[in-house]
Amino acid sequence: MPDLVIRNLHANIADSDTEILKGIDLxxxxxxxxxxxxxxxxxxxxxxxxxxxxxxYDVTAGEVLFEGQNLLDLGADERSRAGLFLSFQxxxxxxxxxxxxxxxxxxxAHRKGGPDGTDDPIRIPAYRKQLMEAMELxxxxxxxxxxxxxxxxxGGEKKRFEILQMAMLKPKIAILDETDSGLDIDAxxxxxxxxxxxxxxxxxxxxxxxxxRILDYVTPDHVHILMDGRIVRSGGAELAxxxxxxxxxxxxxxxxxxxx
Amino acid sequence: xxxxxxxxxxxxxxxxxxxxxxxxxDEHWRFTSLRGIDFAAYASSEQAAAGSPxxxxxxxGDHAGRVVxxxxxxxxxxxxxxxxxxxxxxxxxxxLAAERGDLVEPVLGTIVGxxxxxxxxxxxxxxxxxxxxxxxxxxVELPFHVAYEIATEGAxxxxxxxxxxxxxxxxxxxxxxxxxRPGYANGxxxxxxxxxxxxxxxxVQDRHDQSLHFAxxxxxxxxxxxxxxxxxxxxSKTGKTRMETRLIGAGSTGRLSGVFVVDQxxxxxxxxxxxHDAPNAISDLAFKGVLLDQARSVWRGVIRVAEGAHGTxxxxxxxxxxLSPNARADSIPGLEIDTNDVRCTHGATAGPxxxxxxxxxxxxxxxxxEAERMIVEGFLEDAxxxxxxxxxxxxxxxxxxxxxPL
Ligand SMILES: Nc1ncnc2c1ncn2[C@@H]1O[C@H](COP(=O)(O)OP(=O)(O)O)[C@@H](O)[C@H]1O
Ligand SMILES: [Mg+2]
Numbered sequence: 001m002p003d004l005v006i007r008n009l010h011a012n013i014a015d016s017d018t019e020i021l022k023g024i025d026l027x028x029x030x031x032x033x034x035x036x037x038x039x040x041x042x043x044x045x046x047x048x049x050x051x052x053x054x055x056x057y058d059v060t061a062g063e064v065l066f067e068g069q070n071l072l073d074l075g076a077d078e079r080s081r082a083g084l085f086l087s088f089q090x091x092x093x094x095x096x097x098x099x100x101x102x103x104x105x106x107x108x109a110h111r112k113g114g115p116d117g118t119d120d121p122i123r124i125p126a127y128r129k130q131l132m133e134a135m136e137l138x139x140x141x142x143x144x145x146x147x148x149x150x151x152x153x154x155g156g157e158k159k160r161f162e163i164l165q166m167a168m169l170k171p172k173i174a175i176l177d178e179t180d181s182g183l184d185i186d187a188x189x190x191x192x193x194x195x196x197x198x199x200x201x202x203x204x205x206x207x208x209x210x211x212x213r214i215l216d217y218v219t220p221d222h223v224h225i226l227m228d229g230r231i232v233r234s235g236g237a238e239l240a241x242x243x244x245x246x247x248x249x250x251x252x253x254x255x256x257x258x259x260x
Numbered sequence: 261x262x263x264x265x266x267x268x269x270x271x272x273x274x275x276x277x278x279x280x281x282x283x284x285x286d287e288h289w290r291f292t293s294l295r296g297i298d299f300a301a302y303a304s305s306e307q308a309a310a311g312s313p314x315x316x317x318x319x320x321g322d323h324a325g326r327v328v329x330x331x332x333x334x335x336x337x338x339x340x341x342x343x344x345x346x347x348x349x350x351x352x353x354x355x356l357a358a359e360r361g362d363l364v365e366p367v368l369g370t371i372v373g374x375x376x377x378x379x380x381x382x383x384x385x386x387x388x389x390x391x392x393x394x395x396x397x398x399x400v401e402l403p404f405h406v407a408y409e410i411a412t413e414g415a416x417x418x419x420x421x422x423x424x425x426x427x428x429x430x431x432x433x434x435x436x437x438x439x440x441r442p443g444y445a446n447g448x449x450x451x452x453x454x455x456x457x458x459x460x461x462x463x464v465q466d467r468h469d470q471s472l473h474f475a476x477x478x479x480x481x482x483x484x485x486x487x488x489x490x491x492x493x494x495x496s497k498t499g500k501t502r503m504e505t506r507l508i509g510a511g512s513t514g515r516l517s518g519v520f521v522v523d524q525x526x527x528x529x530x531x532x533x534x535x536h537d538a539p540n541a542i543s544d545l546a547f548k549g550v551l552l553d554q555a556r557s558v559w560r561g562v563i564r565v566a567e568g569a570h571g572t573x574x575x576x577x578x579x580x581x582x583l584s585p586n587a588r589a590d591s592i593p594g595l596e597i598d599t600n601d602v603r604c605t606h607g608a609t610a611g612p613x614x615x616x617x618x619x620x621x622x623x624x625x626x627x628x629x630e631a632e633r634m635i636v637e638g639f640l641e642d643a644x645x646x647x648x649x650x651x652x653x654x655x656x657x658x659x660x661x662x663x664x665p666l
Contacts, residue, residue: 052623055615080625092620096638096645105634106624148638165624 001068002027003204004084004173009062011050020046022229023062030172030204035215035240037208038226039248044208045089047226048177052086053079066173081110085171087162089178089208093150099161100131100145103168110169134167138194155182163194170198175206180214192217212240225251262361268369272383275374282377291558291590292500292529297472302416302444306387308333309411315438316407317464317655324402324431325350325392329419330411330440332387340402347395350404353420354388363393367422371450371478378474378500382418382448389420389447392433396426396454403432403460410443410471419447425457427482432460434652439495442470451479453487455509460488462652464659467495469526476502483509483538490647491547492656493520494663498527505534507541507569517646518547519656521663522555522587532561532576536602540571548643549580550636550664551587562594565602572602580610581639583632583664633666 004027011021020043028034038044050057051064053076064071066082074082094102108121122130135142138160150158159179166174176195180188195218199205207218215223215237223239224231225248233239233251243251281299282289309330313319319326325339327350334352349356349363357364374380390406410417423433437445445467453459459479467473473496481487487505505514514534522528534543549557563574580589591608613635621631640660647653 052619054619075628076619076622077625077627077631080623086623088620088623092617094617094621094635094638096641097634102624102634105626105630109625109627109630169625 001065002029003067004028005065007063009050009064010060011046011057012060014056014058019060020057020229021050024229024231026224026231028173028204028206031201032204032222033199033207033218033220034205034222034224035207035209035220036224036226037210037212037240037243039210042226043229044210044226045177048086048175048208051175052076052084077109080169083172085166085169085174087159087166087174087176087179089181091150091158091162093148093152095148095151097149098146099149102149103131103165106165107168130168134164137167137197138164139190140164156184156187159183160187160191163191167194167198171203173204173206175208177208178210179207180209180211188214189217212244215240227251262358264361264365265357265368269384272369272374272380275380276377276384279377279380288531288560292498292527299444301414303414304385304387304416304418305332307331308335308388310335311411313407313409313438313440315466316436317659318403318434318436318462318652319405319407321651322402323405324348324400326405327351327390328407328409329388329390329417330409331415331417334388334390343400346398346400348398348400349391349393351391352388353391353422356391363424364391364422367424367450367452368420371452371480372448372476376476378446379448379476382420382446382476386418386420386448391422391424392431393424394426394429394431397428398426399430400432403434405434405436407436407438408445408447409438409440410445410468411440413441413443415441415443417443417445417447419445421447421449423449423459423461424452425454425459427454428456429454430458432462432649434462434464436464437467437473437495439466439468440471442468444472446474447476449475449477451477451487453479453481453485455482456484457482458486458488460649462490463492464656465491465493465495465501466659469495469497469524471496473499473501476504478502478504478506479514480506480508481512481514484511485509486513487515488648489514489516490652490656491516491518492659493518493528493530494660496526496528498529500529500531502531504532505543507534507536507538507543510538510540512538512541514541514543515646516545517643519549519640519643519660520547520557521550521552521660522557523552523663525554527556529558530560532559534561534563534574534576536563536565536569536572536574539569541569542573543575545576546643546646547578548640549578549589550583550640550660551580551589552583552664554584554586556587557589558592559590560592560594561606562596563604563606565597565599565604567598569599570601572599572604574602574604575606577607579608579639581636582610582612583636629666633664636664636666637661
């Protein structure tokens with residue numbers, strides 16, 4: 001079975017009748033890169049939030065299996081410790097908590113997750129070394145480690161720190177929600193190289209974007225097009241190029257003719 | 261007793277007689293009720309309770325001097341001889357009022373007057389406390405430490421503090437109000453921060469959960485002088501603490517950074533002023549509060565800018581985190597501005613932990629309670645990081661966080 005299986009996923013805005021996800025089916029395994037493309041408002045961030053356990057949505061139908069386990073039964077922290085990661089489109093500022101402390105707490109929470117509840121905090125020197133290496137990979141100035149996470153960071157800086165967290169937590173499946181937006185061309189190259197280095201046989205990725213820009217750097221195995229809460233087409237990397245050339249309007253026309 | 265002191269006590273006593281215990285009709289007491297409190301039930305005495313105090317967070321390590329007051333009297337006075345050699349005077353204010361009237365008389369009752377009930381009562385009844393005098397140009401690195409403790413249940417403690425910094429001098433004084441036993445504390449602190457001097461003043465109020473705590477702290481800051489004030493309130497059942505800064509010299513700076521945690525059915529009332537009476541002065545006040553259970557806090561802060569105090573830069577904010585739906589925080593900022601060309605800003609908020617922020621932390625694997633604790637600590641850290649001295653900052657962080665049962 002694929003590592004992540006999404007079946008007929010429906011979700012509403014919490015405590016309302018407004019349905020945003022209208023039946024999503026998707027399968028993804030470690031070692032694979034999938035891209036989800038779709039216009040603004042199509043439900044991409046909602047999908048990523050629902051998968052991570054955001055409290056603002058209710059799942060009304062369908063199921064999500066992560067390594068065979070029912071993901072929807074788990075709290076957001078448990079999903080993370082199980083190996084799921086979300087790089088947020090709009091990361092939150094955490095005032096008064098430094099980057100170094102925040103990531104160390106997260107790393108330690110992951111090390112605590114054992115079935116026997118054992119506590120195995122990482123030793124500070126080893127942690128510092130790992131953090132500095134990851135910061136170097138993403139070309140982040142080391143002095144940033146002692147700043148409050150995302151507090152007053154530029155849009156592009158926030159995205160780099162999302163990927164930094166991904167590098168430190170080493171998830172099995174990472175969802176990258178518009179990680180390319182807010183990055184200038186150099187930053188996009190650096191972040192993409194970072195992502196490429198991290199994705200491998202032990203990690204799969206779901207790259208969410210509404211431009212194909214990032215896909216020039218990180219080549220997807222599969223591309224899915226999300227419109228109005230549904231995946232309307234799936235294909236290979238060439239689908240992203242087709243979309244670039246013809247735009248979403250023609251894709252949606254394609255829906256009826258293809259009968260997808 | 262010396263004549264001048266007797267005279268001042270008499271003036272204060274007359275005021276104390278004349279003034280009623282404040283009621284809700286008084287604007288400053290609208291949110292803090294004293295109904296049902298029997299102040300007369302607390303026993304005043306000049307007696308010091310023997311023994312050593314417990315629960316101080318900044319008493320360890322090296323100090324330039326220490327004073328401990330238990331119940332009505334001072335039980336410990338210490339001063340580093342090398343500091344004495346520089347002309348510094350530090351010790352029991354009762355003793356020094358007799359021995360060094362030249363230092364006490366010019367200050368006592370001149371900065372905090374007797375026009376308010378609790379200050380008047382203190383002026384009449386104060387039994388002991390501490391005095392620090394630093395001569396012009398003298399810089400003392402190590403902190404002075406003053407501890408107040410009610411050692412006998414039901415005791416009243418009327419403490420008094422004077423800090424008087426000469427021109428261009430520097431000092432740090434830490435004042436701790438220890439948990440001790442339930443009782444009634446009412447104190448007055450008068451701070452003279454002379455031209456170009458620098459005072460760091462740290463007040464830790466961790467009185468017993470059943471104690472009444474009333475205090476009036478007031479500073480006058482001279483030309484190009486700086487007061488760096490840190491206040492941490494975690495204790496007491498109810499009461500009122502006045503923290504007032506008056507900027508009397510051009511180019512002076514008064515910074516007040518405060519944190520408080522209130523739990524159970526306790527009530528904390530902070531009343532602050534930033535009084536700009538001179539041009540180009542800076543005042544900057546930031547309080548962060550965490551409220552649990554059915555606790556309540558009231559912060560009333562006024563920025564007053566006198567005519568002619570042009571170039572004033574004044575800021576005040578009070579942000580509160582409500583960890584229980586039954587907790588409540590009231591913030592009442594106020595501006596009274598009688599001059600143009602000033603910059604005055606204020607802000608106040610109260611709300612629960614942001615569920616989206618909590619989700620963000622949880623999405624990194626951090627369990628819910630730990631996430632909440634991190635958010636609370638980060639929230640307080642924002643105010644604590646304004647305190648330049650790392651040792652003090654760390655101690656205050658520990659003091660507030662141990663009150664949060666997450
Ligand atoms: N919490 C919410 N409250 C109201 N509307 C929401 C909420 N979350 C999502 N939506 C709506 O759902 C649609 C999809 O949003 P989103 O998933 O953010 O789209 P995308 O990421 O594809 O741009 C949009 O119309 C958006 O306004
Ligand atoms: Mg989005």
